[in-house]
Amino acid sequence: MGIEQTFAIIKPDAVKRGHTGGIIAAIEENGFTIKNLKKVHLTKAQAEGFYYVHRERGFFGELTDFMSSGPCVVMILEKEGAILAWRDLMGPTNPAAAEAHHLRKRFGTSIGENATHGSDAPETAAFETSYFFSCFERIA
Numbered sequence: 212m213g214i215e216q217t218f219a220i221i222k223p224d225a226v227k228r229g230h231t232g233g234i235i236a237a238i239e240e241n242g243f244t245i246k247n248l249k250k251v252h253l254t255k256a257q258a259e260g261f262y263y264v265h266r267e268r269g270f271f272g273e274l275t276d277f278m279s280s281g282p283c284v285v286m287i288l289e290k291e292g293a294i295l296a297w298r299d300l301m302g303p304t305n306p307a308a309a310e311a312h313h314l315r316k317r318f319g320t321s322i323g324e325n326a327t328h329g330s331d332a333p334e335t336a337a338f339e340t341s342y343f344f345s346c347f348e349r350i351a
Contacts, residue, residue, distance in 0.1 A: 213291060214289060214290065214291055214293075215247060215289070215290075215291070215292065215293045215294060215333070215336075215341065216287055216288065216289045216293055216336065217287075217288050217289075217293040217297050217329060217330045217336045218285070218287060218288075218329070218330045218335075218336050218339035218340045218343070219238075219285070219286045219287075219288050219297055219327065219328065219329050219330075220283050220284065220285050220286070220327065220328035220329075221234050221235075221276075221284040221326065221327060222278070222280065222283050222324070222325070222326055222327060222328060223277065223280050223282065223283050224277075224319070224320065224324035224325075224326060225318050225319075225326035225327065226270075226281060226282050226283055226284060226292055227281050228318075230326065232317045233249050233317070234314055234318060234319065234326065234327065235248075235284075235302065235325075237314060237317075238286075238288060238300070241296070241300055242290050242296075243288045243289065243290045243293065243296070243297070244288070244289045244290060245286055245287070245288060245289075246286075246288065246349075247286065247287045247344055247348050247349070248284060248285070248286045248287075248288050248302055248331075249284070249285055249343070249344075250282050250283070250284050250285075251282065251283060251284075251285055251343065252281065252282045252283075253278055253279045253283070253291035254279055255275055255276070255279045257279070258274075258275040258276075258278040258279045259271075260342070261278070261342055262274055262275055262278070266273070266341075270323075273323065274323070277278040277323060277324070285343045287340055287344060287349065294329070294330055294331070294332065294336060295329070296331065297329040297330075298316055298329050299315050300313070301313060301315055301327045301328075301329050302314060302315045302316055303315065304322055305321075305322045305325070305326055306319035306320065306321065306322075306325055306326075308328065309311045314326060315327060316329050
């Protein structure tokens, strides 16, 4: 496994509760390089475009309402095996099922408000990164 990049979000719930710094510190403590980072506030339409793969699921409206409810921080992270490493650091979607060292246990409050998002595959990381960062921003 070599150096790779992945996409990450600090979700509106964590930003609102002031956990951005704690999450970024954990990212850096776990050996990730933050290649790019910015704060954005998605519109409902932008959230729907980002989560288009879930449009047929019952939670789509709730998810896109939540993701457009306040600012979030989007990032490109890099390290060896970044996709799996980031998912391991986040922990399970449900914070109640996570272990103490997982970000979702530390900063999430529910399945819906679980503080972080991460790409699950190289193809997903490529789409998600390009959704938020221009080609010039991705070569940082």
